[in-house]
Amino acid sequence: MAGIFGLGFATTYPMNIASRYLHLTSKYRPKDTALREEAWQGIMRNYQSIFRRYHNLDHISDMLTKLQGISEFIHHPMDTELAIIYHDVVYDPVMSDNEEQSADRARADLSSFGFPVDRLDRIAACILATKDHRHAESQDVNYLLDLDLSIWGQTPEVYRAYCKKIREEYIMFPDAVYRAGRRKILHNFLDRDALYHTHYFRSRLETRARINIENELRLL
Numbered sequence: 001m002a003g004i005f006g007l008g009f010a011t012t013y014p015m016n017i018a019s020r021y022l023h024l025t026s027k028y029r030p031k032d033t034a035l036r037e038e039a040w041q042g043i044m045r046n047y048q049s050i051f052r053r054y055h056n057l058d059h060i061s062d063m064l065t066k067l068q069g070i071s072e073f074i075h076h077p078m079d080t081e082l083a084i085i086y087h088d089v090v091y092d093p094v095m096s097d098n099e100e101q102s103a104d105r106a107r108a109d110l111s112s113f114g115f116p117v118d119r120l121d122r123i124a125a126c127i128l129a130t131k132d133h134r135h136a137e138s139q140d141v142n143y144l145l146d147l148d149l150s151i152w153g154q155t156p157e158v159y160r161a162y163c164k165k166i167r168e169e170y171i172m173f174p175d176a177v178y179r180a181g182r183r184k185i186l187h188n189f190l191d192r193d194a195l196y197h198t199h200y201f202r203s204r205l206e207t208r209a210r211i212n213i214e215n216e217l218r219l220l
Contacts (some may be wrong), residue, residue, distance in 0.1 A: 015058060018044070024078050028114030039109045046089050046164045054165035055088045071198060073143060079119055080140050082106065083126030087148070093170050099131040131187075135197045142197035146205075152195065152212055153162060153205025159212040179220045186213050
């Protein structure tokens with residue numbers, strides 16, 4: 001069987017993420033390729049789960065691509081990339097500890113590759129911050145949070161497609177339950193002084209994001 005970092009992907013984005021993952025995890029034990037390939041296979045299986053309509057590898061690819069455009073603002077770019085890759089590795093709409101499980105998964109994988117504790121802590125902190133998306137002391141965390149919700153500030157057409165995918169991920173809930181939960185989440189964000197934590201994203205996406213969210217609320 002061809003190695004997962006070799007031939008074998010029919011689409012472009014997983015190949016790019018896979019290659020990047022191999023590079024990001026090779027610093028301390030570069031010869032442990034099989035171990036890193038095994039870890040990536042597990043990550044990929046999770047993200048390619050059939051019920052994941054939005055929180056899949058497309059979402060990770062989008063965040064990594066956008067990260068390249070703001071690299072000058074990131075203090076620890078490699079750790080931020082790894083946090084992006086792992087931040088939704090565990091995702092179950094009916095569970096409340098997805099972020100904790102994702103952070104634990106990152107710690108387990110990366111510690112087996114020889115990552116030091118300070119890097120593990122930094123990556124885990126980024127992942128855990130996606131639980132409530134509150135402003136953090138770390139600018140790297142704030143940029144990651146803004147990347148995660150950058151979809152909110154896209155065109156109305158893109159936002160509507162995103163809303164459809166989110167609803168499909170919560171298909172196990174009847175409309176009344178979903179709408180009540182979704183309204184609560186969106187109002188929680190709209191009540192904040194700003195949706196985005198960094199000037200870069202706030203100046204570019206804040207206004208459009210608020211309009212998109214308000215339009216969604218009117219349709220719920």
